[in-house]
Amino acid sequence: MSNSDAFGTLARAVCERFGVKKVYFARALGNRLHYLGGYGEETYLPPEKAELDEGLWVFYEGAEELPPDQKEELLRVVREAGRRLWQQGKGRGD
Amino acid sequence: MLTPEEQTWREQRMTVIRKYEETEKREDFINDDEIRRILESKAHPARAEVEEVLARARELKGLTPEEAAVLINCRDPELLEEIFATARWIKEHVYGNRIVLFAPLYISSPCVNNCAYCGFRHTNDAVTKRTLSMEELADEVKILTSKGHKRLIVVYGEHPVSDIDFMCRTIEKIYTTRNGRGEIRRVNVNAPPLTVEEYRRLKEVGIGTYQVFQETYHHATYRKMHPANTPKGSYRWRLFALHRAQEAGIDDVAIGVLFGLYDWRFEVLGLIYHAMDLEREFGVGPHTISFPRLEPALNTPLTTSSPYLVGDEDFKKIVAILRCAVPYTGLILTCRERPELRREVIRLGVSQTDAGSRIAVGGYAEMEREHIPDRQQFQLGDTRPLDEFIYELCQDGYIPSFCTSCYRAARTGCHFMSFAKKGLVKNFCIPNAVLTFKEYLLDYASPQTRTLGEEVIRCYLEWFDQRMPKRAAQLRKLLQRVEAGERDVKF
Numbered sequence: 236m237s238n239s240d241a242f243g244t245l246a247r248a249v250c251e252r253f254g255v256k257k258v259y260f261a262r263a264l265g266n267r268l269h270y271l272g273g274y275g276e277e278t279y280l281p282p283e284k285a286e287l288d289e290g291l292w293v294f295y296e297g298a299e300e301l302p303p304d305q306k307e308e309l310l311r312v313v314r315e316a317g318r319r320l321w322q323q324g325k326g327r328g329d
Numbered sequence: 330m331l332t333p334e335e336q337t338w339r340e341q342r343m344t345v346i347r348k349y350e351e352t353e354k355r356e357d358f359i360n361d362d363e364i365r366r367i368l369e370s371k372a373h374p375a376r377a378e379v380e381e382v383l384a385r386a387r388e389l390k391g392l393t394p395e396e397a398a399v400l401i402n403c404r405d406p407e408l409l410e411e412i413f414a415t416a417r418w419i420k421e422h423v424y425g426n427r428i429v430l431f432a433p434l435y436i437s438s439p440c441v442n443n444c445a446y447c448g449f450r451h452t453n454d455a456v457t458k459r460t461l462s463m464e465e466l467a468d469e470v471k472i473l474t475s476k477g478h479k480r481l482i483v484v485y486g487e488h489p490v491s492d493i494d495f496m497c498r499t500i501e502k503i504y505t506t507r508n509g510r511g512e513i514r515r516v517n518v519n520a521p522p523l524t525v526e527e528y529r530r531l532k533e534v535g536i537g538t539y540q541v542f543q544e545t546y547h548h549a550t551y552r553k554m555h556p557a558n559t560p561k562g563s564y565r566w567r568l569f570a571l572h573r574a575q576e577a578g579i580d581d582v583a584i585g586v587l588f589g590l591y592d593w594r595f596e597v598l599g600l601i602y603h604a605m606d607l608e609r610e611f612g613v614g615p616h617t618i619s620f621p622r623l624e625p626a627l628n629t630p631l632t633t634s635s636p637y638l639v640g641d642e643d644f645k646k647i648v649a650i651l652r653c654a655v656p657y658t659g660l661i662l663t664c665r666e667r668p669e670l671r672r673e674v675i676r677l678g679v680s681q682t683d684a685g686s687r688i689a690v691g692g693y694a695e696m697e698r699e700h701i702p703d704r705q706q707f708q709l710g711d712t713r714p715l716d717e718f719i720y721e722l723c724q725d726g727y728i729p730s731f732c733t734s735c736y737r738a739a740r741t742g743c744h745f746m747s748f749a750k751k752g753l754v755k756n757f758c759i760p761n762a763v764l765t766f767k768e769y770l771l772d773y774a775s776p777q778t779r780t781l782g783e784e785v786i787r788c789y790l791e792w793f794d795q796r797m798p799k800r801a802a803q804l805r806k807l808l809q810r811v812e813a814g815e816r817d818v819k820f
Contacts, residue, residue: 259739259744260739261739263535264532264533264534264535265500265501265504265533265534265535265536266504266514266515266516266535266733266736266737267535267536267537267736267737267741268736268737268738268739268741269532269578269580269739269741270580270739270740270741270742270743270744270745271739273739273744277747277748277753279753279756279757279800279820280799280800280803280820281803281807281819281820282738284738292739294738294739
């Protein structure tokens, strides 16, 4: 599985578990946040974002109604799994 | 004449290119005979055929080369108006009524190439070649940001002084140069074709779009314009330049033609084939298409004597046909064109344009000099200040945009195309245009532009209120933050 597919799979799992509309991951390259992979239906509203690791960001949409503890859990899950994929990808030079 | 050092560098570059040519497995996707055959087979399209193609264009799935040839060969004035109307409809449907603004920044002009049409060719001693120092670069950026610019296209010659190291250093310098609230948020690059490894390095500094124009897709003309013993002499090295960029992970790439070197009909189909091949291999077509026309350049007779110079009416047709054929792609009109023509052509599907431009290296430091022929690659047709151009856009009902949001919100490459191809990217473009235009009005606009601009924003807010109340509410909240002094607020 490519790194992009792996991030897509993770995003899909997060959308299904937390009921958010869309999740996607990006790599920071200077000013640019470069799309890595994701899943879900676009809301066309400003996404929320968080840095998961140095240079790795997650964007998520449709989480406004999520209780704070659920949002915290969402970020914990993506941080843990996202970092793992990120490190694997770096190893492969992705 | 080239110095011994320049000759050595050029030879090293040529070695890289020759090695590439021996190993490149891709097939040249420009078949001159096939393009000619298509143009001839559709030489006299019937009215019904043109109407059928326009109906297809409104499906926003793009046009085949055969379909585009039908429009290219349409000469009926009434049907031409229909082509223009379709192009306008597509642009508004995909991007909305916004026009993204940028400025060109020429960083270096020395070049080891010797292209027949270029004022910067190395044998043209009438034009003084120059490279900005880091201090001069910062000064140019400060002048541009003091006018309100947020987005640049930087231009480099192919020369040892502007190699990949220099490119990376200058782009980083631009991003880190601050001027009060002023900053450059997106740097697009117009530079020579690179190796995959060099593109990887460039990707790391966070560029926006990488732009390489084929200049002409016609093989014989290409050979005539670009001497064989120069890097630009290799057609395939250039044709697959953006394929290599994609291989390196640069997923926003831009194509273009210098109209006037060969028959414009052929070149339009060349652009369409190029877009198709990028899409076939990478699933992502060009982020933008440019269509500069040959303009006079000092001591460069071809720029005024070419038998293929494109007239204004054909130019309008080119823009409208490209909009119909590649609907998801940004179309870039430049200050090469005269103000009155720009006003007309923008209506035909243009989504981005430059304004307040100077194209001499170091030209912004001498802003009051509209033309510096002995330091320019060619002559500009529109040297109006940015604010004056913006005022005109507002008069015509457009919303000027300084948006740089997509590439900083990971809406790049295939992700960006997933909105653009459905005609939905305007859902980001319009609110971001409102937010960035508001910044401009607060920080840089003249009193008359501010008054008219506020009216434009009010109209767009009403439009949003009626159609997308949830997004309108979000937009109003973000606008309040801009009014309170926050900057770089975006959807």
